[in-house]
Amino acid sequence: MRKINCLVVDDEPIARDILKSHIGQLPGLHLQAMCKNAAEAYKALNGFPVDVLFLDIRMPVVTGTTFLRSLQKPPLVIFTTAYSEYAVEGFDLNAVDYLLKPVTFERFCQAVQKVRERIAGNDWPAARYEPASYLFIRQDTRLVKVDFDDICYIRGERDFCSIYLTNGKRMLAGSHLKLLNHALAPGQFMRVHRSYIVNLGKLRAIKGNMIEMCGTEIPIGSSFREELLRLLKI
Numbered sequence: 001m002r003k004i005n006c007l008v009v010d011d012e013p014i015a016r017d018i019l020k021s022h023i024g025q026l027p028g029l030h031l032q033a034m035c036k037n038a039a040e041a042y043k044a045l046n047g048f049p050v051d052v053l054f055l056d057i058r059m060p061v062v063t064g065t066t067f068l069r070s071l072q073k074p075p076l077v078i079f080t081t082a083y084s085e086y087a088v089e090g091f092d093l094n095a096v097d098y099l100l101k102p103v104t105f106e107r108f109c110q111a112v113q114k115v116r117e118r119i120a121g122n123d124w125p126a127a128r129y130e131p132a133s134y135l136f137i138r139q140d141t142r143l144v145k146v147d148f149d150d151i152c153y154i155r156g157e158r159d160f161c162s163i164y165l166t167n168g169k170r171m172l173a174g175s176h177l178k179l180l181n182h183a184l185a186p187g188q189f190m191r192v193h194r195s196y197i198v199n200l201g202k203l204r205a206i207k208g209n210m211i212e213m214c215g216t217e218i219p220i221g222s223s224f225r226e227e228l229l230r231l232l233k234i
Contacts, residue, residue: 006032008023015056015103029112032050037179053068053075054099055068060174061183062135064079066135148189151163154177188200192224193224
């Protein structure tokens, strides 16, 4: 019987290392990769087969549950988190098990046994995903859902991003622009400058090296101009 391919997705380095150690101690398991966010996990799922996903729930930008819902044919999932209040939501998504951090080896083995029982004698297709149409942004103690269609543009600051919405409001996201860019729908959004991502559907005009949209002007970086014109078929 072939080995069970594992993918670890967690934004905490210590949590990733613990799971890596546990996986390495159990025969029959193979660690394909460790990812620190949903953007990296999407790439991993497209790169190689994954049978079981060890998935953190509270991650920046795209939460674990949002990520799982975006998968068209998800692998088996074991949620890992420090917050027991998410257990009900996790099992509603048909998770195999729910591990509380710090994950002990004994509890890890019990979860893996549940995985073995589910997949014994079956062939396991690789997961596929359809990008979500929204993301969650942490605002104090809340995670606020933001639909892609409600975003005009995003400006990257030093340690955070400002998200400008169609209703004129601005939200702050504690994430770098590069990470947000991976979480957004390709084709709908594009990075046009080292400090800006725009919703192409909100673009009204291009004047020289400036984009006019949502009542403001946004610069076009020289290294992004050719790709922007190609996407706009200009």
